[in-house]
């Protein structure tokens with residue numbers, strides 16, 4: 001019988017700072033046989049930990065077609081464990097369980113194949129995996145891809161160094177910063193002062209698209225409302241949620257919302273799911 | 282069968298297992314480890330505490346690391362405990378745990394290496410008052426609750442013995458008991474289909490979030506969480522790492538409690554289940570909507586322990602009745 005709580009050991013092979021308080025970790029299973037067979041769906045998460053310090057949920061943000069070689073996670077320092085993770089060094093051993101959850105819908109099966117990725121705050125982390133996947137699978141060649149990122153301060157906007165590469169791969173980039181002190185641009189995209197909904201004005205965005213979004217709890221309602229006003233159909237809007245999690249498999253109850261578990265039935269939901277479960281957001 | 286033969290059974294079981302059974306001390310009926318089988322209470326009353334500790338301890342080590350080296354326990358060697366004298370309601374709760382933890386090797390090891398002996402002496406006197414879900418006569422219910430051995434006590438104090446598993450039969454024969462009836466477990470759901478009251482309550486509870494009943498009880502509930510701790514069907518848990526001596530770290534599973542402030546708190550301080558009203562709703566919703574939707578059985582076995590421990594006297598039956606009434 002598989003022990004759902006027993007993690008694998010992974011080694012940190014690379015660390016890259018991606019914002020003032022966040023880092024990208026490249027991980028490999030110590031057991032290369034496990035790595036070779038490893039697979040996940042973009043948008044799924046893992047429980048990543050340090051022996052003695054516990055575990056936390058992190059989205060796997062590397063492209064899924066590289067899963068037999070490595071995984072990547074982005075860690076934003078917000079508390080006890082994430083601080084320890086950010087302080088880790090190359091060569092350190094972490095624990096790793098998962099993948100868990102459903103992940104984003106398969107890009108090749110979308111009714112509307114053009115896509116808009118919306119990320120507020122540390123939501124850029126889970127979106128980054130999808131962007132890497134879009135670049136690595138050349139999805140952008142056939143379809144329009146837009147990425148809209150919002151941050152409260154420019155210093156906390158993650159992945160600024162990768163954005164030029166996104167733009168070079170035909171991804172249209174929009175950035176908003178709540179507290180913008182002086183006019184600036186990232187990867188040639190002029191940073192808009194204000195909240196993320198300001199990036200959603202009619203002229204700039206391709207309305208014939210599917211939307212994937214992740215952000216802080218307060219972001220979902222206004223962004224969905226704005227998208228609906230712009231004429232987006234509910235079934236074309238997907239979002240990924242965060243809750244406190246322990247088991248990752250729908251048992252411990254910490255992430256339950258009415259009849260669903262964010263860990264098992266999510267973390268990705270569709271706006272239509274709100275009909276039965278408005279408390280999700 | 283006479284009581285002295287049942288005593289022989291208990292002695293035989295005690296040779297192989299640590300026996301945990303209801304014991305009367307002063308006015309309290311407490312499930313605890315039993316050294317002297319004469320102390321076992323055969324009234325089949327509902328004990329103040331539950332048996333859940335035996336299969337889902339309030340704290341347990343899953344595995345550990347010593348200087349980074351993983352130490353996995355040999356689960357086949359877990360010492361079995363005998364849950365002796367479980368009443369029908371607690372057996373229903375155990376049946377729910379069996380569904381919830383069906384893929385959990387730590388739980389299953391305790392179940393497989395343990396022994397469950399049920400008991401009934403007919404419906405309790407206050408049966409009508411306590412009834413939340415249909416509680417049939419023992420004969421009808423036995424096929425739908427898990428046990429290895431079941432003792433049915435009649436008014437004269439004589440016992441009829443049932444076996445519910447190969448393990449149970451082996452123990453009975455080992456104890457020299459040859460006269461017993463075999464019961465084949467047919468799942469928790471009765472032939473007529475899922476519990477009618479449960480089905481009726483599901484949409485009512487699910488849709489009750491704005492019902493003033495929650496405001497009413499939220500005003501008096503202290504969110505102490507005693508109801509959840511006392512409840513035989515409450516099973517939520519946390520996982521944590523605990524450092525021990527000599528560079529050891531254990532992965533522990535400890536009971537959670539949805540009334541405690543950290544239950545749903547994420548980094549930055551946001552709590553998704555925050556107000557007392559939200560907590561109460563979350564608790565009831567788990568029992569009367571989420572569990573029925575997931576497992577097709579009620580998440581409450583109407584034992585009334587929650588009412589008995591509640592410092593402000595919140596009565597689950599009254600709450601459900603009010604919710605139903607407001608819906609009519």
Ligand SMILES: Cc1cc2nc3c(=O)[nH]c(=O)nc-3n(C[C@H](O)[C@H](O)[C@H](O)COP(=O)(O)OP(=O)(O)OC[C@H]3O[C@@H](n4cnc5c(N)ncnc54)[C@H](O)[C@@H]3O)c2cc1C
Pocket residue numbers: 045054055056057058059060073074075076077078079080081082083122125126241242243244245246267546547548549
């Ligand atoms: C599906 C999912 C995906 C996530 N993806 C990412 C990601 O890619 N990058 C990233 O930086 N963060 C991500 N998070 C958030 C991350 O899990 C939390 O920031 C982290 O658990 C905080 O732990 P801490 O010990 O540093 O914080 P503290 O506030 O010190 O945590 C204390 C306790 O709260 C618990 N806790 C606090 N916040 C959370 C939370 N959000 N979820 C679960 N438990 C929590 C911890 O388990 C710990 O026991 C994700 C969360 C979820 C649910």
Ligand code: SF4
Pocket residue numbers: 501502503504505506507508509540587590591592593594595
């Ligand atoms: S025991 Fe009573 S007061 Fe305590 S949390 Fe439960 S309902 Fe509230």
Ligand code: SF4
Pocket residue numbers: 508511512513514515568580581582583584585586587588597
């Ligand atoms: S009556 Fe109360 S304590 Fe008993 S099972 Fe139902 S909710 Fe739990």
Ligand code: FES
Pocket residue numbers: 244245246247248249250251252253254255256261262263264
């Ligand atoms: S994390 Fe345990 S139920 Fe979702």
